[in-house]
Amino acid sequence: MSTYALCKAVHLLYIDKPTATAAAAGDLSALDSFDLTADERAALEHKDIVALYRLGVHPILLFHLSAVQNGREHYVREVVPKIQDVPNAFYDHYRRAR
Numbered sequence: 001m002s003t004y005a006l007c008k009a010v011h012l013l014y015i016d017k018p019t020a021t022a023a024a025a026g027d028l029s030a031l032d033s034f035d036l037t038a039d040e041r042a043a044l045e046h047k048d049i050v051a052l053y054r055l056g057v058h059p060i061l062l063f064h065l066s067a068v069q070n071g072r073e074h075y076v077r078e079v080v081p082k083i084q085d086v087p088n089a090f091y092d093h094y095r096r097a098r
Contacts, residue, residue: 003056009034009044010052010061014068024069049079053088 009031013023019030028045036044043051047069049062066075 005034006036006040006052006055007057007061009036009040010057010065013044014061014065020068049075050082050086053079053083054086056088059083059088 012019012030014020016030022028022030031041031044039051040055042048043055049066052062052065053059062079063072063075066072066079070078
């Protein structure tokens with residue numbers, strides 16, 4: 001699957017309230033419309049933000065997804081320290097811009 005399509009799936013999980021509510025309750029059937037690999041689907045099902053970051057999902061999308069799933073404090077406290085040295089095309093792009 002393309003990174004763009006995976007990012008679209010992540011976006012759907014937090015932008016659409018009925019989908020976000022269903023996902024919070026464990027119903028991830030909305031993901032069936034996306035051609036996800038087993039790793040991508042597992043990362044979404046397990047709410048593994050670090051794995052999604054490794055798979056190339058844009059950090060801003062992950063921040064919003066994490067905020068919907070866990071609250072913003074969780075992202076800052078639990079996710080940011082774990083992604084500091086993980087390669088991500090978006091992070092590398094912004095880092096070079098400094």
